[in-house]
């Protein structure tokens with residue numbers, strides 16, 4: 001029986017391994033983590049993360065061929081294939097602080113593999129890492145190898161949170177990079193066989209190591225760049241009376257552009273886009289490519305601009321001050337169908353409003369109050385280190401909002417600011433609200449307010 005061990009039981013390690021286990025009953029999969037509360041939660045009825053469909057997949061194979069354990073060394077020693085899916089956050093201090101990926105957790109995992117291994121291993125980079133990381137990992141492993149043969153593969157993960165199970169069941173592609181040697185090709189083939197249990201062969205792409213590592217950063221940079229492009233257009237739409245949804249639809253009909261990832265928003269969030277672009281920028285700078293670095297930096301700049309533009313719009317609409325005003329924030333996670341708050345634009349919006357002394361009440365059915373308090377107290381980039389445990393799986397409370405009742409109870413004029421273009425603006429205007437929708441023609445009230453900073 002092939003044995004797989006995954007180091008890191010997070011948003012990637014947990015769902016990815018659960019899907020491998022459910023699709024490959026003949027493979028034993030053990031997910032290990034240094035965080036005992038996380039492993040306890042994976043072994044309980046209340047999983048540590050919320051993902052539609054995840055409970056069912058875990059229940060179908062946990063205790064059969066899927067296990068969660070804190071006994072990291074034992075399971076690493078026994079495994080044939082080791083996935084490393086630990087955090088690779090942005091460095092908070094030292095060389096490259098605020099940009100470079102912090103490989104502390106990766107390095108300590110690699111050293112531990114070298115310490116405990118007694119048989120040949122395939123080590124798979126599942127975490128998103130800077131291009132050329134495999135070379136560093138190879139050095140750590142081979143310098144401590146005791147005659148053991150290690151093959152390093154890059155197998156970046158492309159799942160999006162909120163649709164992780166769907167994405168894992170039907171990935172657009174699986175990417176495997178390896179050394180172009182006979183041993184390297186054999187290792188690539190072994191991992192390919194795991195995925196071939198459910199992914200059509202033509203969707204499994206194999207490349208050299210560096211192409212695979214770089215493709216992950218490139219994919220996130222391209223996706224985020226689309227959002228920043230449409231968000232930049234949303235500002236121009238508001239200034240001109242164009243409607244960003246109509247513009248997105250019209251340009252997305254061009255098959256060369258395509259319709260996805262063109263929704264204007266208050267800005268992209270999540271643990272990946274900003275971190276990976278900053279990492280890309282740093283790599284470009286280190287390779288003497290300042291023009292390329294500056295090009296990608298702009299994607300983050302527009303995202304920051306969009307978040308502050310939203311806050312400025314709220315404040316300027318309400319007579320240039322929200323001091324003492326009660327503002328309800330509906331939704332705090334970085335997107336729907338997740339409880340993950342890492343880099344959520346809601347943090348910037350709330351901090352912006354709190355900075356102007358607003359009284360902010362925040363509600364998200366998937367996020368605990370405790371988590372929100374911690375997020376608003378935390379420094380930039382501190383959120384993605386293992387000490388910071390993510391919220392427990394929430395009780396999925398569903399609520400229907402009665403906007404008429406809300407309106408009746410509000411001070412007038414009553415405002416709604418929609419950072420996701422999800423409300424029915426016309427209906428709400430019918431009730432009497434002044435509604436701001438990103439990138440849409442402005443209400444007369446908003447037009448008359450001073451230009452946003």
Ligand SMILES: NC(=O)c1ccc[n+]([C@@H]2O[C@H](COP(=O)([O-])OP(=O)(O)OC[C@H]3O[C@@H](n4cnc5c(N)ncnc54)[C@H](O)[C@@H]3O)[C@@H](O)[C@H]2O)c1
Nearest residue numbers: 008009010011012033034035086087088105127128157386
């Ligand atoms: N979240 C996503 O949607 C997503 C998607 C694709 C790729 N990625 C990448 O995957 C990696 C993991 O992301 P995540 O969101 O799952 O992070 P996460 O914080 O949810 O999980 C990482 C886990 O690794 C554990 N860990 C850290 N060091 C360890 C060690 N030495 N030994 C054992 N366990 C250790 C932590 O305790 C934590 O539980 C990152 O590189 C990220 O960029 C994330």
Ligand SMILES: O=c1ccn([C@@H]2O[C@H](COP(=O)(O)OP(=O)(O)O[C@H]3O[C@H](CO)[C@@H](O)[C@H](O)[C@H]3O)[C@@H](O)[C@H]2O)c(=O)[nH]1
Nearest residue numbers: 157158159160161227261262263265268269270272334335
């Ligand atoms: O048209 C869009 C699409 C997304 N977003 C926002 O962009 C952010 C990221 O969304 P999404 O990409 O769906 O979720 P992630 O879980 O961050 O997934 C991204 O990051 C992962 C981690 O690297 C990759 O694996 C995925 O392929 C990549 O989509 C969220 O705040 C969304 O609200 C928009 O504002 N407009």
